[in-house]
Amino acid sequence: MKHSHHHAGHGEHRGHQHAHDHQAHAGHAHHHHDHAASRWLPLALTLTLSFAVVEAVAGWWSGSLALLGDAGHMVTDSMALGLAAIAARLATRPASAQHSFGLQRVESLAALANSVFMLLLVAALAWQAVLRLLTPREIAGEAVTLVALAGLGINLLVAWLLTRGEGDLNTRGALIHVMGDLLGSVAALGSGLVIQLTGWTPIDPLLTMLISGLILASTINLMRRAVHTLLEGVPEGISLQEVGTAMAGVKGVASVHDLHIWSLDSRRSALSAHVVVADWQRWLQILPAMQQLLARRFGIEHVTLQPELPPAEPLIFTPLGSRQDGDHG
Numbered sequence: 001m002k003h004s005h006h007h008a009g010h011g012e013h014r015g016h017q018h019a020h021d022h023q024a025h026a027g028h029a030h031h032h033h034d035h036a037a038s039r040w041l042p043l044a045l046t047l048t049l050s051f052a053v054v055e056a057v058a059g060w061w062s063g064s065l066a067l068l069g070d071a072g073h074m075v076t077d078s079m080a081l082g083l084a085a086i087a088a089r090l091a092t093r094p095a096s097a098q099h100s101f102g103l104q105r106v107e108s109l110a111a112l113a114n115s116v117f118m119l120l121l122v123a124a125l126a127w128q129a130v131l132r133l134l135t136p137r138e139i140a141g142e143a144v145t146l147v148a149l150a151g152l153g154i155n156l157l158v159a160w161l162l163t164r165g166e167g168d169l170n171t172r173g174a175l176i177h178v179m180g181d182l183l184g185s186v187a188a189l190g191s192g193l194v195i196q197l198t199g200w201t202p203i204d205p206l207l208t209m210l211i212s213g214l215i216l217a218s219t220i221n222l223m224r225r226a227v228h229t230l231l232e233g234v235p236e237g238i239s240l241q242e243v244g245t246a247m248a249g250v251k252g253v254a255s256v257h258d259l260h261i262w263s264l265d266s267r268r269s270a271l272s273a274h275v276v277v278a279d280w281q282r283w284l285q286i287l288p289a290m291q292q293l294l295a296r297r298f299g300i301e302h303v304t305l306q307p308e309l310p311p312a313e314p315l316i317f318t319p320l321g322s323r324q325d326g327d328h329g
Contacts, residue, residue: 040161041085041174048181049078051154058147062140065132066191066204067147069125069211070184073177074151076121080114080177088171091265104265108229111173115223118177122212122219129205129212136201144192144204151185173222180215187211232262235269243298247273250290252282254310261300270302276310283307 052074059067087110095102155178162175187207194203225236234240240261247256254276261271271294277283287305294300 040164041081041088041171044158044161044174044178045078045081045085047154047158048074048081048178051151052078055147055151058143062143062147063137064139064144064188064191064204065128066184066188066208067144069128069208070148070151070181070188072124073121073181073184073215076117076177079117080174083110083113083174086110101264101270104268105230107173107265108226111222111226112230114173114177115219115226118180118215118219119223122216125208125212129208132205132208133202139191139195139201139204141192141195141199144188145196146192148185148188148192152182152189155182155185173226176218176222180211180218183211183214229263229265232260234261235263238269238298238300243271243294243300244273246293246297247275247290250286250293252277252279252286253290254278264302268302269298269300270304271300272304272306274306274308276308278310280307280309
């Protein structure tokens, strides 16, 4: 809030310092956990991109749309992992004069970019699957089965690497790509086995369409969460009404207004509010009580609170020339 530090006085300044110190410790802990998941991103990227080339060549040679689709998926998957790796590095940078909150929002931007790529891929796969159903072609089932089996192994390894430690929104976005890839490998494997055993080639585009639908659902959910964060939405699982009512219930608080709650990233939330107090002297007790309430009950540790006294009585005007002229009541 623009005037929060100016109006709060020394008591609030100490409270803010406490809140920011507490946040700094919490932030350090989160970065430690993020690192556990994000440090595997470069290796996951290398594995994914390398196998995508193998799968693309095999898909072209065997005539399998499921393999080609999975290869295309793995290329965009590699882009997703690359974005995630960059975002994870940027998000650990400390706050600066230009970015006072740091660069945590980069993870939401990367997740949004990944979602857009996935939507384009799903559309392309679905279109190719329809064309393939209209004009079937011969598929080398044995080659499809072998390559899909290898792809399944690679995707399982990459998924395992990304689930180590706590995953942020960004790493979960990359993991969605990998899980979609894993499903793509399962579809390609199923396609290869059915074609080997029965020779029924329409299974290939049909399974491709099924996997596209599954990927689409996950992608829309990820996109919704990323956009919600970027639009400063109230974090999921937190009720503005409940928080405001709890804050107003703190002893010595008359009312709370201009309450705002938003996400700094997928883990951390911030809050700002104007707090009307009946007695200015009690603010030194009210501030820590409110900080403790917000941290323990709602998990909100980055808090900016501006104390205010109740509005004064309206001015009383008297007739000109009277003894009370100029009094303000």
